[in-house]
Amino acid sequence: MEGRMKIVFLCACAAILLACISVYAADGRKAAAGADEAVAYRQEMAGLIGKIKEYGVSRRGSEFFVIANGGAGLMEPNELLPEADYGRLLQRLDGVMAESVNFGWDMEMDKAMPPEEQDNYHRLLDNARRAGVVPLVLDYAREPGNVQRAYREDRSLGYLGWVSGRRELDRLPEGLPRNDNDLPCTELKKAQNYLVLLNPEAFASREAYVQALAASNYDLLIVDAYYGDVPLTRQEVALLQHKPSGARRLVAAYMSVGEAEEYRPYWQEAWKENPPGWLWQRNEAWEGNFRVRYWQEDWQDMLMGGPGSYLDIILAAGFDGAFLDVVDVFYSFESLSNGE
Numbered sequence: 001m002e003g004r005m006k007i008v009f010l011c012a013c014a015a016i017l018l019a020c021i022s023v024y025a026a027d028g029r030k031a032a033a034g035a036d037e038a039v040a041y042r043q044e045m046a047g048l049i050g051k052i053k054e055y056g057v058s059r060r061g062s063e064f065f066v067i068a069n070g071g072a073g074l075m076e077p078n079e080l081l082p083e084a085d086y087g088r089l090l091q092r093l094d095g096v097m098a099e100s101v102n103f104g105w106d107m108e109m110d111k112a113m114p115p116e117e118q119d120n121y122h123r124l125l126d127n128a129r130r131a132g133v134v135p136l137v138l139d140y141a142r143e144p145g146n147v148q149r150a151y152r153e154d155r156s157l158g159y160l161g162w163v164s165g166r167r168e169l170d171r172l173p174e175g176l177p178r179n180d181n182d183l184p185c186t187e188l189k190k191a192q193n194y195l196v197l198l199n200p201e202a203f204a205s206r207e208a209y210v211q212a213l214a215a216s217n218y219d220l221l222i223v224d225a226y227y228g229d230v231p232l233t234r235q236e237v238a239l240l241q242h243k244p245s246g247a248r249r250l251v252a253a254y255m256s257v258g259e260a261e262e263y264r265p266y267w268q269e270a271w272k273e274n275p276p277g278w279l280w281q282r283n284e285a286w287e288g289n290f291r292v293r294y295w296q297e298d299w300q301d302m303l304m305g306g307p308g309s310y311l312d313i314i315l316a317a318g319f320d321g322a323f324l325d326v327v328d329v330f331y332s333f334e335s336l337s338n339g340e
Contacts, residue, residue: 041330041337042081044295046074046089048257052311052322053092055304059312065188065321067095067136067222067252070328075124075133080334094188094321095134098125101159102150104140107285109167112146122157129158134188137161138196151178162194170199177218184247185219188321191250194220198254200227214239218249222323225253225314229265237318253319255310257303258326262288266302266310291329 049068056064075096077086101121105113125135137159139150147163154161165173177193185191195218203209206227213221221240225231240251260267260279271279278299283289292299304311314322
């Protein structure tokens with residue numbers, strides 16, 4: 001275990017005692033993890049995505065779509081995701097996003113993904129494309145050559161790509177979108193370009209934020225469902241659903257399914273001292289984020305099923321779809337169960 005001190009004992013009795021303590025601690029760790037050991041993590045995530053899709057369609061209509069960010073690992077059947085579950089997922093999933101496939105690896109702007117990792121992502125995204133699931137790629141680059149290369153690679157492989165010059169995803173790029181399209185876009189498969197803007201704090205006001213998005217010409221906008229603590233209204237979303245020309249476009253709302261966020265209205269401070277059973281562990285890489293046991297009913301009830309649930313707020317505002325984030329949290333649980 002990382003950080004464990006190595007102590008040399010000078011007597012055999014102390015060595016034996018240390019061995020006994022180590023065995024006891026290992027048994028304790030195993031017991032603590034035991035409640036999750038029987039969970040089929042990928043199957044549960046695939047099932048959750050399916051539930052969200054079905055719930056959205058039941059209230060918004062068949063045009064409601066879902067995009068799974070971090071869902072590339074679900075794009076093949078294997079011993080962790082049996083063929084039947086994989087098939088059901090493909091029937092319900094509309095798009096899958098992978099980040100930093102070309103640039104932005106290891107959270108570093110313009111850093112290329114290692115070739116072996118890239119080959120694996122290409123294989124999984126190709127599986128998605130062949131199955132009719134739209135593969136989206138979000139890269140992070142500022143060097144003009146890297147930006148050009150990323151767009152060229154994505155287009156040649158049949159991916160819907162966007163390159164952000166800011167990892168914060170808090171501003172609109174200058175100028176027209178790549179592959180600018182004046183025609184209406186009413187299906188995810190018809191999108192020629194897209195924008196992700198999840199942190200609107202850089203805008204002077206709520207009105208300035210909405211107006212800036214409305215003035216852009218993207219086929220697909222992926223935005224937060226909230227501005228501050230207040231959800232976007234149905235009127236605001238309707239404004240975003242049309243390009244400056246009046247042509248229809250798609251607007252999807254962000255919703256984390258693999259982590260709880262303490263800056264969301266649903267968060268209760270009491271959870272830090274007395275966490276609910278679905279709250280698992282803090283994500284040290286992102287302040288205020290906590291990984292969740294996403295298969296548990298209480299967490300899923302917070303996501304959908306009531307007037308105050310996250311998805312119901314999205315649907316009430318009239319969004320066309322949901323952008324599901326932290327889908328790949330299943331890797332963390334699999335690593336734990338493997339003793340990593």
